[in-house]
Amino acid sequence: MRKSIIIAVIAIIAFMSSCGGNAQNELVLATTTSTQDSGLLDVLIPEFEKQSGYAVKTIAVGSGQAMAMGRRGEADVLLVHSPAEEKNFMAEGFGADRRIVMHNIFMIAGPSGDPAGISACANAVEAFKKINSSKSVFVSRGDKSGTHSKELGIWKSAGIAPEPGEYYLETGQGMGSTLMIASEKFGYTLTDNATFLAFKDKLALSVFLKNDTSLLNVYHVITINPERFKGINSAGAKAFAEFITSAKTQNNIAEFGKGRFGVSLFVPDAPVGK
Numbered sequence: 659m660r661k662s663i664i665i666a667v668i669a670i671i672a673f674m675s676s677c678g679g680n681a682q683n684e685l686v687l688a689t690t691t692s693t694q695d696s697g698l699l700d701v702l703i704p705e706f707e708k709q710s711g712y713a714v715k716t717i718a719v720g721s722g723q724a725m726a727m728g729r730r731g732e733a734d735v736l737l738v739h740s741p742a743e744e745k746n747f748m749a750e751g752f753g754a755d756r757r758i759v760m761h762n763i764f765m766i767a768g769p770s771g772d773p774a775g776i777s778a779c780a781n782a783v784e785a786f787k788k789i790n791s792s793k794s795v796f797v798s799r800g801d802k803s804g805t806h807s808k809e810l811g812i813w814k815s816a817g818i819a820p821e822p823g824e825y826y827l828e829t830g831q832g833m834g835s836t837l838m839i840a841s842e843k844f845g846y847t848l849t850d851n852a853t854f855l856a857f858k859d860k861l862a863l864s865v866f867l868k869n870d871t872s873l874l875n876v877y878h879v880i881t882i883n884p885e886r887f888k889g890i891n892s893a894g895a896k897a898f899a900e901f902i903t904s905a906k907t908q909n910n911i912a913e914f915g916k917g918r919f920g921v922s923l924f925v926p927d928a929p930v931g932k
Contacts, residue, residue, distance in 0.1 A: 685712045685894035688725075688733035690804055691832030693877070694718035696852035696923055698914055705910075706901050712894045718832065720803025728752050728880070731887030735895035736880040737902070739850075740804035744878055754883040754892070757903050760911050760924040764808055764873035767837065767854055767863040768794075768846035776846075781870050786816045793825050795845030799836045800828025804875070809848045837861055850875050852923035855915065876927070879903065903928035 693699050694716065703714050717727065721738035725747050728736050737759065738744060747753050766776065766785055774794040776785040789796050798820075799806045813820055820826040827843065829836045833853040840847040841861040854865060867873065879902050881895040901907055908926035915923035 682891060682894070683711065683713055684715060685735065685891050685898060686715045686717065686733045687735050687737060687898065688717045688719065688723075688727045689737040690721045690724065690739050690877075691718045691834065692739070692805070692850045692853045693737055695832060695834040696850075696856045696915075698852070698911070698924065701910065701914060702902065702907065705907075706898060709901065710894070710897050712891075712897065714898075720799065720801040720806060720832070722802030722804075722807065725752075728882050731882065731890060734882055734891040735898050736882070737877060738804060738880065739875055739877045740807050741876055741878070743804075743807065744880065747880065752883055752886060753880040754885075755881045755896070755899060756878050757880075757899055758927045758929075759877045759879050759902055760908075760926050760928075761874055761876045762924050763851050763868065764805070764848055764875050765851055765854070765868050765870075766846055766866045767840060767849045767861070768866060769844045770862070770864045772864070772866070773844075774846065776866050779867065782812045782848075782867055782873055783816045785867055786812050786818065789846050790816070790818050790820070795825050795827065795840075795843050796820070797827045797829060797836055797840040797843060797845045797847040799833065799847075800830050801832070803832075805833060805848055805850065808873075808875070812848070837863065852915070855919050855921075855923060877924075903930070905930040 721740040724736050724738050727733040729752050748756050774789045774792040776788050779785040822828050829839050834857055837857050841863050879899045881899050882890050884890040884892040908928050908930050911924050911926045912922055
C-alpha cells in the first residue's frame with residue numbers, strides 16, 4: 659500500500675513537471691509603467707510569446723525599481739528609460755547588453771487655465787520656476803522612475819529643491835495614476851506623451867512645452883548579466899532584446915498609436931540593418 663502511494667506521488671510530480679512550470683520557459687520583464695500604461699506591451703508581448711515560446715511575466719514599475727530588481731537578480735530583462743542610471747547599472751556589471759529601442763518626449767501637463775502661466779515659457783526649467791513661484795500644485799511620481807529622475811534634474815537646474823507639502827505632492831505611483839491625481843488636484847506634472855495620450859479622455863489637463871528638445875525620453879532594453887546570478891534566463895532575455903530591436907517590431911512601434919491618435923506614441927531607434 660505504502661509503495662503504491664509513493665509511486666502515485668512520483669507519477670503526479672512527473673506529470674506536473676511535463677505539463678509546464680519550467681522556469682526556463684518563463685521570462686521576467688521589469689519595465690517602466692509608460693510602456694504598460696500606453697498599451698504598447700499589450701501589442702508586443704503576445705507577439706513575442708507566440709514567436710519565441712516564452713511566457714512573459716511583466717512587472718511594470720518605475721525604471722529605478724526595475725533596475726533595483728535587476729540588481730537583485732529578480733528580472734531577466736529590463737525595458738527602461740533612465741539613461742544616466744542605466745549607464746551606472748552597466749558599469750557595475752549588472753547588465754550584459756544594452757540596446758537603444760525607441761524614444762518619445764516628456765512634456766508638462768497641467769490645468770487648461772494655466773495658473774502658473776507656463777504656456778509662453780521657452781523651456782522646462784523656466785516653467786518649473788514659474789510653477790514654484792506661483793505656488794501652483796505640482797504632482798510628482800516620487801517613485802525613483804525615469805520620469806521622476808528627469809523631473810528632479812529639472813528642479814536641480816532651476817535651483818529649487820522641492821519638499822512634499824501643500825504644493826508639491828508625491829504619489830509614489832505610475833504615470834497613469836499620477837496623471838489622474840494631477841487632474842483631480844488641478845496640478846501640473848511631468849509626463850511622457852504616450853501615457854498622456856492614452857489617458858487624455860480621462861483628464862482635465864492640457865499639455866505644455868511639447869517642443870523642448872531637452873525633454874527627449876529614450877528607452878533601452880538591458881539583459882541581466884547571468885554571471886552575477888544563477889537562474890537568470892539569459893537565452894530568453896537575449897531573444898526579447900533581439901525581438902524588440904528587430905525590423906518587424908521596430909515597424910510595429912512606429913505604427914503604434916496612429917490608428918487611435920493619428921500619431922505614433924513612440925519613435926523607433928534601433929539601428930535595424932546596420
